[in-house]
Amino acid sequence: MPTTNRNAPPVGVPTSQQEQFLRPAPPAVPATDARMIGPSVSQKSFVVTWLFAWLLGVFGVDRFYLGKIGSGIAKLLTFGGLGIWWLVDIILVLAKGRDKQGLQLAGYDQYKKIAWIVTGAVTVLSMIVSGVNASNAPSDTSAAVAPVADSAAEPAVEEPIVEEPVVEEAPVDTVQSWADETFGTFAVITQTGTGDNLVTLPAGATAGIVTATHDGARNFSASVLDASNASTGQLLVNTIGAYSGTTEYGFSSFGEDTTLQITADGNWSLTIAPISAAPELVASGTGDGVYLFEGSGGKLTATHDGSRNFSIIEETGETFNMGLLVNEIGAYSGTVPLSSGPSAIVVSANGNWTLLAE
Template sequence: MIISGVTNAASPSDSPAAVAPLENEDAPAPAEEEPAEEAPAEAATVQSWADDSFGTFAPVTQTGTGDNLVTIPAGATAGIVTATHDGGSNFAISVLDASNASTGQLLVNTIGRYTGTSAFGFNSLGDGTTLEISADGKWSVTIAPVSAAPTLLASGAGDRVFLYEGPAGKLAATHAGSSNFAVTEQTGEDFSFGLLINEIGAYSGTVPLSSGPSVIVVNADGQWTLKAE
């Protein structure tokens, strides 16, 4: 008996087996994604520096007539005092400690009407707790944190307090008054008190200025100009 041979040949309709592509060993590896850089922290402002250096508290205002005492807010080691007076005689503001002893800070000492801003708590002989008011007329006093002071102005009149955040350089100043003209700079560091100018009457000159952040206090009875260069 003859048996026909059986073959395993694929039919024309069968699909060929898929072949995996060869990897190119010379191809560069895909670059790894670099982590996104974090945005730098926002630079501290001169106001936040003042709060960190000298503390902060809610401003207080008190008015009166004649001699009186004004309590400095609890915990306020330094601050600015904006005062007015409409009398015709001596008007003075000094800072006392908890024992009612002088801290060596005479913020205001003038005759007659007054409007100005001064600073307390810098290089004092003790911690101030009370403002002693000597007056013959009506007065007002506002005690605020150092950070409430404006940034340095180019011109003004009378007593003022400013914040400065520029580089070290020169301070060109003029004064058209007849009494004491003093400019000081306080950086908040120990022994950093700088008496830049201390003259009587008219003044024109240029003095060295430390880099900020700092507090600049102007004591004057007339018009003045200040230019940081």
């Protein structure tokens, strides 16, 4: 059986065409794989890079944005290379507009002209503002020394001597001035009588001290009334028989004090004075007393050898002052807190007492 040549030209084809038929075909050119060719435009935005370089370049934000972490940290630590690096990066972004891989930033061709114009305009405006501020600054030439007058042409004019006004020294604050400012002042009143009576309290003050004596054998009391003769809740003295002591009114009043009601069976005397008339605190005494204190706060050690009520009150003039330091019956010995002065100390006792402020 004859063998057939598959590559033989067909029968009847001319020789020239047979050569073309027998010539091998050129190799096929493989199609280009699009995945092997990288992108020609960066995924980073030109506008964002430009704004970061311009506004936040001293912190290296533009370089962090482009993925240049190492140089971004260096730029951050040097505050934009003290401004030089910041300026160079702005120029590079405007002139080239490329990312870390050298690809053109997205939008560079579209927005580079606008970015150049805006950057230049702001730079010129900043220079104008700086120049205006410099021109408005006070000039040192305005403080030039005035020319010296010719002493031969014009005699020197003696300036008048201006006497300095005498400034009176402010009065030194004392515990007495504090008492007058806090409770008011008035002229001292002295009155005597026998038996029951009413004594009008002086006007112009909210508090005062009352020094009283009594030589009777029965009840002796002194209480405070208001304008309608109602009690203001203050019983200054309430004892049997003879009495001599000093107490106060106004510190714990529940009304406007106007009248002092005296109940007595013997002769009595009253001296009503401002709180500032009280003596300064003493170390020991007997019976009732009112004293002024201007020491520092601390503690108060007290003793009492009487058989009746013993109390110590400190009045500072402050609202809601809780100044009841001691309130006992009979003998007492103890230490209690003491507020700093100025203040008034009121002692109620029927025996001997001592006070030591520390």
